[in-house]
Amino acid sequence: MIESSTPPLASLDGYRNITDLLVARAAAAPDHVAFEVSGADATASWRPITTREFSDQVRALAKGFIARGIRAGDPIAIMAPTRYEWAVADLAAWFAGAVVVPIYETSSPSQVNAIIADAGVRLAVGGTVDHVALLDAALAQTDDETFGAWTMDAAASGTLPDLVSHGVDVTDEELEARRALATQDDPATIVYTSGTTGEPKGVVLTHRNFLGQVLNIAAAYREIVNEDGNTVIFLPLAHVLARGLQLICLASGMRIAHLSDPSTVVATLDTLRPTFLVVVPRVLQKIQAAAADKAAAMHLSGVWAKAVSTALAWGRREERIDAGRRISKDLGLTLRHRFFDALFYRRLRTVMGGRVGYILSGGAALDADLSLFFRGIGVPVIEGYGLTETTAPLTGNLPGRIASGTVGPPLPGLTVRISEEGEVLARGVGVFDGYRNPAHDEGSFVDGFFRTGDLGRLDPQGRLVLEGRLKDVIVTSNGKTIVPTRWESAVEADPLVSHAVMVGEGKPYLSALLVLDPEQTLAWATAQGTSIPAVTQPDIREVNDPALRAHLQRAVDAANALVARSEQVRRFSVVFADLEDRGLVTPTMKLKRSVVLDRAAVTVEDLYL
Template sequence: MLESSTPPLAALDGYRNVTDLLVARAAAAPGHVAFEVEDPSTGSWRPITTRGFEDEVRALAKGFMAQGIQAGDPIAIMAPTRYEWAVADLAAWFAGAVVVPIYETSSPSQVNAIVADAGVRLAIGGTAEHTALLQEALAKTNAVTLGAWTMDAETTGTLADLVAGGVGVTDEELEARRTTATQDDPATIVYTSGTTGEPKGVVLTHRNFLGQVLNIAAAYSEIVNEDGNTVIFLPLAHVLARGLQLICLASGMRIAHLSDPSTVVATLDTLRPTFLVVVPRVLQKIQAAAAGKAADKGLAGVWAKAEATAIAWGRRAERIDAGRRIARNRGLRVRHRVFDALFYRRLRTVMGGRVGYILSGGAALDTELSLFFRGIGVPVIEGYGLTETTAPLTGNLPGRIASGSVGSPLPGLTVRISDEGEVLARGLGVFSGYRNPAHDEGAFVDGFFRTGDLGRLDEQGRLILEGRLKDVIVTSNGKTIVPTRWESAVEANPLVSHAVMVGEGKPYLSALLVLDPEQARAWAAAEGTSIPLAAPSDIRAVNDPALRAHLQRAVDAANALVARSEQVRRFSVVFADLDDRGLVTPTMKLKRNVVLDRAAVTVEDLYL
């Protein structure tokens, strides 16, 4: 199959722009709790109703207008994930502005470049430090700007000050401005994080957001509804988190924000979400933590059997979903019941005890990891999308999950596979072009956006990803290698944060295995050894025989999955600063070209 489409489930008639989603929801359920916001001083969570949120949005929008924001003006937001991000985002749209999100971890040069390229007129920072960076960037543009303001309530120039300045703006003036933008006007300019090449400004319209929000909400109504709640800890500067926020807001699903992902597990018992969106690494760490605790209690062998049982149970459940006849397996049922009492139930409790589904995106999800979580009673819905597709392009659906695939095109979207195997996209969520028209060159073919990803469609029209077009390696003997399958298999090991296959123009394949710092320290402590940390901005080989022997097994297992020509002959274990935004994108994707440049000496050593 070379093309797969899914018809839309929701019409956009009656919606002028994204702000109508909040207006409609506030009118339908003003007293429904839309957000839970943590009080830093007490740690307690206070509810905010849809009407209460709308009132805050309108008040801040008036403040923007009083400062001089005109329809179409860009407003930048640079802050960690928090409730005020949501208020500023919607308020900017109510004021007719275009939102320019900036990752809170962006360097000063990145902030300067985005502010200048987008023509930002006013900026909002999460902290005084963010605000200072934004103010400096605005000053360097030599344009007439309206200043940078902060979400931090203990300083001056705050959102509260903006609200106070807007009391003279009438409701009628705000409504006229709110309804200025049409579906085809820009809603946001999102700068891609750039794993390869320079960041590009992706212009997404109100139609893009409306199409995605309304259709995804319809497709996933079993999960996203007013009886559920979620915790958003992905960066709100990323379109996936913002899209999820709009879907939940429009559907009445309660939202809590966490700015520090490391606090998520400790908070789940309090918030007890019914749905979570994560990247695969989070699931790997949950599984690894459970394995570690079992090992500490001398139950490593028992845990290994529990893992195998969960995977078998998950595979059985998927076959049942697919309508296949399954023979009764009393032994598997008994083992599953025993291990549920020993392990699975406790894992579900760690996640709050109410999680019905987890959505995984941002990177490939290992098939057995997906089956494991399905087997413990928490199905993982894998999806796929890009900034240019306003987040999800494809996704598995409840009752139709196929591990190893990223699902079928979501409603209103079409996926086509080119003759070269590239995934092409068209439909409601797909953007029409970059801010800089020069970046559009080669980005589209026959009306389809070129994703740069390689994939294929199965007989049911589900997409199976097979790597990045730019990551393809051609060895000196002319073999063309797609490294994704091998890399993903090695990355299933908790110690490996990233696996990078190398070998362009070389006689054989090698690899760099980037250690996960937290897991590496835990492993070293358990082994009674120490591993030297790399210096900042350094990628340095770690020469520990025991560690290498341990990871050799992961390399051997990955090699067994691929053809002989795709197997890695030599590898080097390395440490890298995974908080370095020059090396890793805000969505935790490794910048391959930067890695190869910084680790050039180590790579060359693999071919001596």
């Protein structure tokens, strides 16, 4: 199969632009709780915000934007951690007829300057006074008239309430006229890609892109996203996936809580008790690793290993049932699952709040066994796949039709095609029309399809199986073409490995750099009674600890057993890197392979001496 399509489930008729989603929801359920907002910190009490309250705040801020001079089509930048005010500013900009330009809160001054200049930003909203300082400095370098940077920090000057006060004389009729100006084909946002393989590009997404995705995905996942559910968003709202999720929840009545610090998520789950979570695979790996560590501390490692194998078997059984296969009764498995549910699984579900029905995993490849494990403990993981250029999800597994190891079929209104070279191509309602700079469009489209740059195949059911990045392919001196993804993903399943980077371009054999997870490595070292100093400078430093290498050798051997001899890694180096360095790691925690290889050039060369 070289092409798979899913027909749309929702019509866009009757919607002029994104703001109609909030208008319709506010009219249908004004008193329904749309958000939960915390106090000064994540442990403070959470206050409900109704759809009516949210709508009123959005309209008031939109009037402030208009009063300050924002015209239809003007870009407004938002640079802040994930928080409720981000949602208000986002929708308010659209109500004012503006185009939203999200900026990751961790962006460097040079990145902020480049985005502000390229997008032609006229006004900016920052989360803190530090963000505002960066934004003000960038705005001052532009030639156009600008209207300042305003902060979400209530203790500072130039706050959003101050901006709201400017708009008291803007009438409801003026606001409504402005809100209705944008059509489905007008730009809604310009999202700058994080640039793992090249310079960032401004992705122009239209109101039609968002409306098509929101309405169709909400229809496909109604079992999960509905008025009875709630979620916690802790992914960066500068990322299109988090913003898309927010719009889907808002339009569907699903309650949202925001967390700016992902490390506080576990502490709040018992209070918020979400029914649905969106995570990156690393979060799931850490949950599983924490459970294993706790079992080890109680001298139950052997019991835990049996619990994991039982969960995997149960997960496979559930997937066969989903596929409509006949399953014979297995009383032994049932009894083991019941026993381990009481001993381990139920406690893991409680850690996640006790009500999570599904988890959506995206942003990186999810190991099939990890997916099966969570399915086996009673929390199915829905893996999906998408890019900024596809307005987030392009494909996704569906409730009751989850196939671990795949990222599912195309979502409603979308088509996936596999080129002769194995590249994943995309077309449909969420796929953008082009970059802000037309020069970036060159080579990005073929026959009306967007070239994702990812390699993949379609299984007989039309589900996409990802097989790596086109630009990451390695050609050895023996002429062997290697796709490193499967090997790297297998090694990254070890909690100590944050990133695995296979190398070997033009070399006689394959090697690898194993980038350590500082937190997990520290915990491991403590348990081993040893000390491994973490990296304290923006470089890549080799770690030569015999016990650590012996531990990771097992992960390498296991990964080698999964691939052909020509794809096996002969030598590896263990390294620490500064994973907070945005020159090395993107805001979505993807490693910039070219930067790694450049900084670790000496270490790589040593692997071939």
